[in-house]
Amino acid sequence: MSAATRPNVTAAVLALWLVLLCALGTGDAGAQRSGGTIRVLASWTGSEEDAFRQVLDAFTAEHHIRVEYQGTTALREVLLSEVRSGTPPDIAVLPSSGELTAYAANGYLAELGPVVPEGEYTPLWTPRLTENGPVYGIAVKADLKGIVWYDGTRHRPRDLPALAADGRQWCVGMGDGATSGWPGTDWIEDILLRQQGKQVYERWATGELAWDDPRVARAWRTWGELFSGAAAKAALGTDFRAAGKQLFAKRPPCALEHQGSFIRGSYPGPHRARFGFSSDVLGPPRPPGGPGGAHEVSGDFAALFKNTGHTEQARELLRYLAGVEGQRTWAEHTPPGSARPFSANSEVPVSVQRDDRIAQSIARTLQSSSLCLDASDAMPPRMRLAFQRAVLTFLSYPDADKENRLGPLLGSLEKVHRSTEQGGDEHQPWPSTVCR
Template sequence: MSAPGNGPAAVPATRRGPSRRAVRTGTVLASCLALLVAAVVVGVRVYDREPTVTLLANWTGKDERAFRDAVIAPFERKYRIHVDYQGSSAQSQVLSADVEAGTPPDVVVLTGPGELASYVAQRRLKSLDGLVPEGAFSASWTTRIDGHVYWFPLKADLKSIVWYPGDMTEQQRRDAAGQPAQWCLGLGAAATSGWPGTDWIEDLLLQQSGWRTYDKWARGELRWTDPAVRRAWTAWRDLVVGSGENERLVSRALETHYQDASAYLAKKSPQCSLEHQASFIGADDDWKKADGRYEASATLLGTGYSDAWEVSGDLVALLHETPAAKQLIRYLASTEAGRVWSVQQSGFSVRTGVPAGSYGAPGTQRRRLADTLRDRRAVHCFDASDAMPPAVRDVFAQSTIDFLARPGDLTSLLKTLDTLRTDPKLTWLPSVCDRTP
C-alpha cells in the first residue's frame, strides 16, 4: 500500500526521543502515581478532617472580623474544630427560612429571647443544662422555661442611657432634652425598621411607671391601651418631634437609618446634641469625635433616679447536639470567651468571673457601663420588644413608624397590638425583669 498522495515515498526521519512503547509506559506510570497521590491526599483529609460546627449570628463587616479574631479563632486553635460562620443583619429571617427548609445551623446567636422562646415551644432548641455552669450568669440573663436554660448572653448592652457631647454642661442637657430638634433619631434599619422607637417607648414606660409595670406589659399581662403604656407613647412623640405637626423632624426620623442618626451631630452646624441609644453607640465615629459621654435616662426622661435598667443581649442557643456544637457552647459560656470578648469596644460580657479590670480603671466610662450591667443588686429588664413574641415585636416596631407619621391613629394601633397580645398561639416569657439578691 502506497502512502497517500503523489510523488516519491517519504524517507522516515531519524528517531531522537523515546519509543512509543516507552512513552505509553511512562504515561501509565505517571497516571498511576497521580492517582495514588490523590488517593493519599483524600485519605489524609478524610482521616484528619476537623469537625465542623455551623454558627449563625448578626455580626457582619468589622464586627464580624472582631468576633472571628477575638472569639472564633482561639476556639478553632484550641479545640481543632472548624466554625462555619454565617453573619447576617437579617439573622431572624435567615434562621426562619433555614428551619423551614430543614437546614438550621448548629448554633445561633439572636437578640430576641421572645423569638427563642417560640423555638423552644416548637421543640427546636436544645437545653443547655450541664453546658452552662450554674451561676455563670444572673437569672435576668438566662430566663428559665419549664426549669431549663435554653440561652445565655455572649454580648450585652445597656439601653437606659442618653449620649451627649463631652463639652455639654448639665444645664445644657436639661434644656436640650425639652427641644425636639436636639434629639438625634433615626428609625431605619435593614430588616427591623422602627426598633429605635420601641427602645424609646420601653424605656419611658420603665422610668415613668416602674419595672413591675414594665414586666407585666412585656410578658403580655398588661393591655397596650393601659394609661401607663399610652402615656409612654405620647411622651415619646412630644419629646422627639413635638406635640404639634413638625413635618421636618418626622421626615428626618423616618428617612434616617439608626446608624446615621449621629451624623446630624457631626455637621458643621450640629442639628442635634442628644441620642437615646444603647451603649454600643459609644463606639460610633461621630460620638468618638464629640467625646461622647452618657447619663442615665431616668434623669432626663423619668423621675430623676432609678435602679431599673433596660438591657439587651446577643443570646446563644443550640439547635443540634453534636459534640462540636456542644463544645462551642461550653466555650462561648466560659470566662475565657467572656474575657476575650470584653476587650472589644462594642460590647460587654456579663459572665461572672470576668475581671472587672477588663473594662478599664474604676470610674472610667466603659468600666461604669460594665459595672451597671454586672450589678446584681440592680433590676435588669430585658428589651421588651425583643422579649415579646416575634409577631407582636414586628407590629410594635412598625407601629412606631406609623405613629410618628399619623399620631391620630394611636388608639387604633394600640388596639391592634392588644388583639395580637391575646392570641393563644403566642409564647410569652415567664419573666423579663429580675432582681437578684
C-alpha cells in the same frame, strides 16, 4: 501522543490521584480527631466579625474543634430558611430572647444544662420557656439601653435636661430595613419603665397588661409630644446608623441620641462620646406605688440546634464562649479603636475594658441588681414586628391627629397580643419574666 509514551502518562495520572486521595483521607481523619467542624451563624460583620473569629480561633487551638462562622445582617431570614430546609447551624446567636424562645417552643433547640457556668449568670440572661424550666439560651454579649449619648467636648451633664426638652435636639433614626421602627420601641419601653416602674413594665412585657391600658398609652403620648412635626418626619427618613453620627459633625444639627451602648463603636468620635441615664436627662418621674431605677438591657443569645451531628462539640464551644476565659479573649482581641463587647457574666472583671472609663461605667451598670430586658426583644416575634410598624405609623400621623388616632392604633396592637396567646401553626410564647 505516541503509543510508547501513553503508559507513562497514565501512570503519572494514577499517581496524582493516589496523592489526592491520600490527602483527602488525611483531612477526614484529621477532622475526626479534631472533633469535626461545627457551624455558627450570627449577625456580626466587619470589625465585630474579625474580633469574634479571633475568639473562635483561640477555641480551636485549645480544643481542636473546627468552627465555620457565617456573619449576616439578614440573620432572621437566613436562619428561618435553614431551619425550614432542615439544615440549621449548630449554633445561632440571636439578637432577641423572643426569637430564641419561639424556636425552643417549636422543638428546634437542645437544652443547655451544664453549659451555663454555675453562679455566673442570672436567670435574666438564660432564657427559658417557663420560670423554672430548662435553659435554652445564654447571653454571650450584653448591652445597656435607656441611656442618652452626647459629645462631651461640647456639652456638660447639667445642660442635658434643657436640650432634651427640645425635640429638635434629638438625633433620631427609625430606619433599619425590615425591622425599621425598633429605635422607637426602645423609646416607649424606656418611658414606660421610668413612668410606671418594674412591676407594670414586666406585666406588659410578659403579656399580662393590655396594650390599650392607660399607663401604656401615657408612654406613647409622652413620646409623641417630644417628636412632632419636622422632628418626626426627619426620624422616619433617617437610618439609625446615621443618626448619631451627626453629634460629631462640625456644625451638629442635634445634640443628643437615645441609643444602646453598642452604638458608641460606630461613632466617628467615640473618644468624645459621653452618656447619661435617661432618668437623669429626661427627668425621673417616680412610678406610683413603688420605686423606679431599673436599667433596660439587651443581649445576644446563643442557642444550640438539635440533630446537627455535632451537639457535644457545640456544647463545648458554648461553654467556652459563656465562660470567663472566652469572654476575656473576646475583649482582648477586639481591634484597637473598636468598642470592646460587654459581658453578662458576673465574673468577668470590669478591667477587660482597659482604661476606658465610659465602657467601665457601662460594664458596672450591667452587673447592677436591678435590670429589665428590652421588652420588645423578649416578646413573640409577631408582636415585636407589629410594635415596630405601629411606631412608624404613629410618627407619620399629623400632630393634630396623634391623640385621636392613638386609641385605635393601640387597639390594633391589643388584637395582635390576643392572637399570639391563641397560638397557631408556630407557637410564639410570651416570656415568664424580664426583670430582676
